[in-house]
Amino acid sequence: MKPKKTDLHRDTLAVREAVERSQYGENSEALYLTSGYVQPSAESAARRFAGDEEGFTYGRYGNPTVASFEQRLAALEGAEACISTASGMSAILMMCMGLLKAGDHVVCSHSMFGSTIKLIGTDLAKFGVESTFVSQTDVAAWQAAIQPTTRLLFAETPTNPLTEVCDIRALADIAHNAGALLCVDNCFATPALQLPIALGADIVMHSGTKYLDGQGRVMAGALCASQELVTKTFLPVLKSAGMTLAPFNAWVVLKGLETLDIRMQAQSARALQLAQWLQDHPAVARVHYPGLASHPQHALAMAQQSGSGGAVLSFEVKAAAGDEARARAFHVLDSLQVMSLSTNLGDTKTLVAHPASTSHGRLTEAQRQSAGVVQGLIRVAVGLEHLDDIQTDLDRGLLTP
Numbered sequence: 001m002k003p004k005k006t007d008l009h010r011d012t013l014a015v016r017e018a019v020e021r022s023q024y025g026e027n028s029e030a031l032y033l034t035s036g037y038v039q040p041s042a043e044s045a046a047r048r049f050a051g052d053e054e055g056f057t058y059g060r061y062g063n064p065t066v067a068s069f070e071q072r073l074a075a076l077e078g079a080e081a082c083i084s085t086a087s088g089m090s091a092i093l094m095m096c097m098g099l100l101k102a103g104d105h106v107v108c109s110h111s112m113f114g115s116t117i118k119l120i121g122t123d124l125a126k127f128g129v130e131s132t133f134v135s136q137t138d139v140a141a142w143q144a145a146i147q148p149t150t151r152l153l154f155a156e157t158p159t160n161p162l163t164e165v166c167d168i169r170a171l172a173d174i175a176h177n178a179g180a181l182l183c184v185d186n187c188f189a190t191p192a193l194q195l196p197i198a199l200g201a202d203i204v205m206h207s208g209t210k211y212l213d214g215q216g217r218v219m220a221g222a223l224c225a226s227q228e229l230v231t232k233t234f235l236p237v238l239k240s241a242g243m244t245l246a247p248f249n250a251w252v253v254l255k256g257l258e259t260l261d262i263r264m265q266a267q268s269a270r271a272l273q274l275a276q277w278l279q280d281h282p283a284v285a286r287v288h289y290p291g292l293a294s295h296p297q298h299a300l301a302m303a304q305q306s307g308s309g310g311a312v313l314s315f316e317v318k319a320a321a322g323d324e325a326r327a328r329a330f331h332v333l334d335s336l337q338v339m340s341l342s343t344n345l346g347d348t349k350t351l352v353a354h355p356a357s358t359s360h361g362r363l364t365e366a367q368r369q370s371a372g373v374v375q376g377l378i379r380v381a382v383g384l385e386h387l388d389d390i391q392t393d394l395d396r397g398l399l400t401p
């Protein structure tokens, strides 16, 4: 008899959880490239379309390879169910379309991913969804933002690029006392380091494009939640709006999950060593990394993120503010010979970026200043290269005029 899923450890589920093998006995999960499915009988087709019988009907509604990815991610997040989408942003859109209507209110942090702020604050505002953006780390500000119409609190922790951490358990309590739900964007920590559902979150959102794939190949997104939310609230949106994850992309991310834990551990270990080295570097003014004791939410991060700061850090070059700092940061970036100048993150190759002119380029200088995204700030999403080579590459610019 096969062991029950609940008897297996997460390491095992990370490589084993999937739909049943086909009659061919493939060991690596099959990639089902098909847009439609042949129905066993007209009666059965009718029951499947009515939702009274399990079985695939059409590619927009479901696919066995996509289902394997969803089952495996749900197992890793400790969620009852998961529903995947074409990208991280379309997962957020699906969540909002499923949960919210005109007049409903959302509370988010103002240091969330830029496209998330635009989607909720601007695009959904056109449809009457109201929002308040508060300080990431100020629990009292989240509480104060609650209105009778608040349906959703949406947090991202740690954030990009300053790695600010918010208290998931405290936000879950605020949400539940207000009759609202808490969603956590778990892109940066991933289930390898942080399990928001165990801390009280109702929904975990992912950009599979980042660490879940882990090798910078495909776009993907997902929501992990209760079976009821997935089946009754999100699936109907997927069926009518069609932000479906492509089977090939699902297969790539499914295989990425098999190595997620060991990648996150190795990349986070390098990030900690790099952060410590940068902290003592004569050309560096400040380092933001939750694994450092100097980080304002170090204790919270260590408790909430399995003792790890994650694989992303940022630092400020030493220079007078403004144009001079920007020129110093550009000099460091343009001197790189090994690492990639790229605004993506979650790759085995280390990616280095200048947030003030890219991800946060649309903000005014005043907004950037208040967000702490200064001109001298450089973000490093640490990959798997040897630490010596990463340090030498940064020193090319840091140590030259």
Ligand SMILES: *Cc1c(COP(=O)(O)O)cnc(C)c1O
Residues within 6 Å of the ligand: 087, 088, 089, 090, 113, 116, 156, 160, 185, 187, 188, 206, 207, 208, 209, 210, 219, 220, 221
């Ligand atoms: C990249 C990212 C997203 C959006 O995901 P896409 O797959 O690019 O649509 C959302 N949140 C965070 C924290 C991200 O880094």
